[in-house]
Amino acid sequence: MAYQALYRVFRPQLFEDVVGQEHITKTLQNALLQQKFSHAYLFSGPRGTGKTSAAKILAKAVNCERAPVSEPCNECPSCKGITDGSIADVIEIDAASNNGVDEIRDIRDKVKFAPSAVKYKVYIIDEVHMLSIGAFNALLKTLEEPPKHVIFILATTEPHKIPLTIISRCQRFDFRRITAEAIVGRMETVINAQNISVEPNALSIIARAAEGGMRDALSLLDQAISFSDGNLTIQDALSITGSVSQSFLTELVGAINDKDVSRALDALSSLFQLGKDPVRFLEDLIFYFRDMLLYKAAPNLDSILDLVQVDDKFQQFAEQFSSEAIYETIDILNKSQQEMKWTNHPRIFLEVAVVKLCKHSAGPVESANQEEVNSLLQKVQQLEKRVMDLTKNPVVQEQKDNPKATPRQGNRNSFKPAVGRINEILKSATRENLETIKRSWPNLLDTLKRQNKVSHAALLNDSEPVAAANQAFVLKFKYEIHCQMATEEQVKSNIEHIIYELTGNSLEMIAVPAEQWQSIRESFLQGQKASNKSEEEVDPLVEEAKKLVGIELLEIQE
Known part of the structure; x- marks a missing residue:
């Protein structure tokens, strides 16, 4: 007799042989014993999970000569005839291949005829x-x-x-992907x-490659047995499935951990060879990284690891890699996997992903460095708070920092503005010059x-140009301390230089506190009024002439 594939030789003949689907087999067995089975079933699920096998077992169980039974006997003529297809x-x-209306009409016409050899006529429609x-x-x-002697079993992936009108007329059973442990047990x-010897873990490699399908697992096992020399080794299983050994993964992850791009690319090159x-x-x-993450979260649950066997090197990696680094690594690899689906050169995307991981900060974070970073962050936060407080109310903050210091509000003469220079600016100040400065102020900030002079910009937030002439302008500040800081040579020259670039005029900046600006301005205006009055005082003879001839006919000459 010709050789038969393992998945055909070891096809389940009993419900207990259908591994990983206990939620379905138990329901069907109870229904068989109570003789409450339905006239139509829908078996759905991934490929190779036992849908068609369960359908044939159900067909044998309902027609078994020893019925009602939970398992077919596989000894009576009915069970044997259904098994061999006779x-x-x-x-x-x-x-x-039989998806047309004519084929279904043929079923509809023949379904009314009673079965010839067994009690129930069973239609198993695959796909x-x-x-x-x-x-x-x-x-x-x-x-x-359907007639009482007919049972329909529909199978689909x-x-x-399928139309909902069909699904609603069936009892639906969803087959699950078979776990790796269940597949290993069956293999x-x-x-x-x-009578074949197998190295430990070789079957686990095949089971994982089967991706939850028993038929795929047995096909791979058949291949591996043919490839081996009577002893199925781990290397044989890796060669057949296309997987790599854990030692190779450990080597590559070690290169990524050490940020050694050369060693990582060399490992990939040997992989492709x-x-x-x-x-x-x-x-x-x-x-591998998924198992590392789960191991960090639950070190005692080795059973949840799909790929790795926990060894010293794996434990070391789990301690060195932070959870955030593993999240980021899996995210980079997953994006590369998505991109590889749409390219003819997946090798390039794999190499790019590995280089990115080596260059990326996905390695271990030393605890000492982390403590230093946290300390620096805390100091930065404290400095930012002090700057904000200083900007809002510098006098109060200075008193908080130095309680013994004399309050600046009690010493009005702490900053002495250049009153004479301000008066000169006010004499020649124009509205046009002031508007030019104000329009340029947002650009100056x-x-x-952009120059990273954030402190200078913060200093000018509470300032306002109040007067401008052709050679200078007056800048009013809310607080005296800001005036002092603004008149420092570096700050003052930088502001004047930017004003020159924005307006094209070389202007000197004169700072003045807001309170003193009011008094200086009022004094200047009073002086101007007095000056105007003195100019208006004229000779008494002129006044008498005005009375005699009128101002319209009078011409005064010096």
């Missing part, structure tokens, strides 16, 4: 989502009210493509039956910020 009353239909809309409509009424049974798939390797690398 009983025509159990019909398996592939909807992918039922491939049926056309017309075929679904033709099946609809028959599926809702894409239940969302151990197969290995023992085949072995013919490994970059996409598969990137997935392994993501799971922006220029100071």
Whole structure:
């Protein structure tokens, strides 16, 4: 007899052989014992999880000569005939190739005939989502009210493509992806039956590569057995599945941890020379960091780790990498994985991701450095608070910092403005010059910020140009301390230079506190009035002439 693949030889013949689907098998067994099974079932779930196998087991159980039973006996003629396909009353239909209306109409016409060899006629329609809309409509009424001797079992991997009118007429069972532990347990049974020796962890590598499908796992196991020389090693399993060993992952993660780009790229080069798939390797690398994150969160739960075996090096990495660094690493790798799906050169994206991780600050954070950073951040926050307080009320803040200091408000003469120079500016001041300065003021503040002179800009926040002539302008400050700071040579020259660049005029800045500005301005105005009065006093003869001839006919000459 020709060789049969392992997934065919070890296809489940009992419900207990359908691993990982206990929530379904138990329900069906109870229904069989109580004889409360439905006329239509919908089995949905990923490929290779036991949908068709469970359908055939159910067909045998309802037709077993020892019924009602929770498991088919596999010994009576009915069970044997259904197993080898010799009983025509159990019909398996592939909807992918028989998806037309005519095929379903043929079923509808034949469904009324009683079974010839067993008690129930069972229709198993695989990949039922491939049926056309017309075929679904033709099946609809028959599926809702079939004859008592007919059971429909629909199997699909894409239940969302099935009309809701069909789903509502069936008992739906959702098959889950099989866990790696359950797959390993089933493969151990197969290995023992085949009398093949296996290295520890080799089956775990195959189980993880199967991605929750038992049929895929047995196919990979079949390949690995053929590849090996009678002893299935870890290296054989890695070669067949395209995965890499944990030691290689440890080497690469160590290079990333040390930020050694050369060593990391050299490791990748050796990986590609072995013919490994970059996409598969990137997935392994993501799971490595995923296991590292879970191990940091729950070190005692080794069973939740999918890829790694906890060793000294892995424990060291888990201690050195912070959780934030692992989050960031997984995020970078995941983005690269998404980009690799749409390119013909996935190797490039893998190399870029590794270089990015080496250059990125994803490595360990020393506790001493972290303490130093926290201390600096705290000092920066304190300084920022003091600057804000100083800007709002410098006098009060100075008294808080130095209680013994004499309050500046009690010493009005602490800052002496250049009153004479201010009076000269006021004599020749014009509205046009003042408006020019005011229009340039926002640009001056922006220029100071671009120069990183934030303290100078903050100093001018409470200032206002109040008078301007052709050679100088008066700048009023709310507080005296700001006047003192603004008249420092470096600050004053910088402001005057920016004003020159903005207006084209070389102007001298004269600072004055707001309180003293009021008195200086009032004194200047009073002086101007007195001067005007003295100019208006004329000779008595002129006054008498005005009375005689009038101001209109009078001409006064010096």
